[in-house]
Amino acid sequence: MTQPPEGLKLRPLIGRLAPSPTGVLHLGNARSLLLAWLSIRSGGGQLWLRIEDIDGPRVRSGAIESCLEDLQWLGLDWDGDVQIQSERLSRHQQVLDDLLDAGLAYPCVCTRSEVEEAASAPHESSDADAPVYPGSCRGRWSSEQQATAETGRNCAIRLAVNEDAIPFEDRFAGRCEGQIHGDFVIRKRDGTPAYQLAVVVDDIDSGVTEVLRADDLLPSTPRQMLIYRHLGAESPRFTHVPLVVGPDRRRLAKRHGDTSLARYRREGVTPETIIGALAHSIGWVEEGTRCRAQDLLDGFLDGFDLSSLPHEPMIWSDDRLR
Numbered sequence: 001m002t003q004p005p006e007g008l009k010l011r012p013l014i015g016r017l018a019p020s021p022t023g024v025l026h027l028g029n030a031r032s033l034l035l036a037w038l039s040i041r042s043g044g045g046q047l048w049l050r051i052e053d054i055d056g057p058r059v060r061s062g063a064i065e066s067c068l069e070d071l072q073w074l075g076l077d078w079d080g081d082v083q084i085q086s087e088r089l090s091r092h093q094q095v096l097d098d099l100l101d102a103g104l105a106y107p108c109v110c111t112r113s114e115v116e117e118a119a120s121a122p123h124e125s126s127d128a129d130a131p132v133y134p135g136s137c138r139g140r141w142s143s144e145q146q147a148t149a150e151t152g153r154n155c156a157i158r159l160a161v162n163e164d165a166i167p168f169e170d171r172f173a174g175r176c177e178g179q180i181h182g183d184f185v186i187r188k189r190d191g192t193p194a195y196q197l198a199v200v201v202d203d204i205d206s207g208v209t210e211v212l213r214a215d216d217l218l219p220s221t222p223r224q225m226l227i228y229r230h231l232g233a234e235s236p237r238f239t240h241v242p243l244v245v246g247p248d249r250r251r252l253a254k255r256h257g258d259t260s261l262a263r264y265r266r267e268g269v270t271p272e273t274i275i276g277a278l279a280h281s282i283g284w285v286e287e288g289t290r291c292r293a294q295d296l297l298d299g300f301l302d303g304f305d306l307s308s309l310p311h312e313p314m315i316w317s318d319d320r321l322r
């Protein structure tokens with residue numbers, strides 16, 4: 001029997017919900033999580049839940065529990081045990097060591113201000129707050145221990161980047177140029193893995209083939225694809241959907257008032273109202289419709305369809321719940 005050509009090999013459908021519990025779940029998270037859930041469940045795939053708790057401020061106790069409660073209240077389920085990212089730090093470190101040993105990454109002792117000073121021409125960076133690193137420490141030391149011994153400083157670890165871009169096709173955003181913008185940090189100076197590294201290692205280890213998330217992560221996607229490549233793994237298919245923003249068109253945050261699911265729940269708003277408002281913003285239902293996540297899923301059993309999702313951010317205001 002002949003093998004199917006490479007491109008036609010069927011990959012299993014495996015996705016994940018990956019909320020960060022550092023802030024409570026709000027309306028913005030709910031829309032991306034609902035879409036991620038529908039995209040996997042409509043294809044009969046497996047869906048993991050991973051709590052991403054290594055990036056940003058310390059997780060307050062009880063945050064993970066309330067995050068799970070919010071998801072259940074919305075009617076989103078998952079398969080298997082909940083994965084906690086911070087319980088995988090030794091695995092992340094093992095991958096960092098492998099990348100160092102292979103010469104694909106190197107220790108960097110530069111402080112943030114040194115990087116800013118040395119960054120050559122004003123360069124469009126993929127993170128507004130991160131200047132392009134000029135590569136000062138590349139090839140300087142043979143090991144992290146040596147770098148620390150000679151400079152008395154803790155090291156970050158950077159990936160050595162030899163390509164300008166990894167172009168890719170996003171399932172919603174379309175063709176992306178995939179600029180990488182230089183050697184980037186994969187472990188911070190405080191010893192914690194950078195989000196870029198942790199998310200890729202965790203997705204590889206759990207066999208994830210589909211990633212649907214908000215498009216604030218679109219600029220960092222080519223960097224993640226480079227890590228996949230270095231680790232000899234196939235990248236998942238990416239779908240980046242527009243963010244939810246406040247009336248001032250800035251990312252939904254505290255300044256817009258409390259849009260946490262916990263608050264709406266406390267005030268007696270039903271999950272059917274929230275899901276209906278989100279579905280209306282995607283063009284699936286009439287304004288004022290109340291429905292469950294499961295009702296939306298039942299409509300997609302022939303295939304998940306994002307063609308009515310606007311490419312512009314969704315502007316949230318509580319009026320949408322009336």
Ligand SMILES: [Zn+2]
Pocket residue numbers: 107108109110135136137138
């Ligand atoms: Zn450096």
